[in-house]
Amino acid sequence: MAKKFNTMGSEVQEGFVCKPVVRDNNKPIMYYKSHIFTCSGERCKKAHRTDEFPKRLRQMIKETGLNTGPNRIKVSDVNCFGACRFGAVANFYVNTKGSSNSIINNALWIKKIHRFTEDKWKGIFYALSNGDSIDKMLEAKDHIEMATFD
Numbered sequence: 001m002a003k004k005f006n007t008m009g010s011e012v013q014e015g016f017v018c019k020p021v022v023r024d025n026n027k028p029i030m031y032y033k034s035h036i037f038t039c040s041g042e043r044c045k046k047a048h049r050t051d052e053f054p055k056r057l058r059q060m061i062k063e064t065g066l067n068t069g070p071n072r073i074k075v076s077d078v079n080c081f082g083a084c085r086f087g088a089v090a091n092f093y094v095n096t097k098g099s100s101n102s103i104i105n106n107a108l109w110i111k112k113i114h115r116f117t118e119d120k121w122k123g124i125f126y127a128l129s130n131g132d133s134i135d136k137m138l139e140a141k142d143h144i145e146m147a148t149f150d
């Protein structure tokens, strides 16, 4: 049987999706500076025209070298956010447990991400890595305005 590797490059135990055969503390699967949740619900998937979008995003992150290390960007794929009319949708979180992590890019809901170019994504990744606002890569129309009860 062919060996299988998880997104961190560790060999995966047979019968598991991502559990490493040997835990490598230099590849802590749960460590991240920024976390991007992408939607693969029916309508967002239709907008992307592929089932492979999260895989493509992870590949782009790998190309920037931000798939590992202190500024790691983690991608998790979720089902419908209930924001289908803005599809394809992603939301961004910053690991606020990191004392030097700025919350400037925290809790951002972004729409129509299927229209983003690879250059735009990579600009977003570098901004996340540097703790700069990703707004410099986005237009106002890219944001889903969130209501609060303030």
Ligand code: FES
Binding pocket: 039, 040, 041, 042, 043, 044, 045, 079, 080, 081, 082, 083, 084, 085, 087, 088, 089
């Ligand atoms: S399908 Fe993506 S928000 Fe509903």
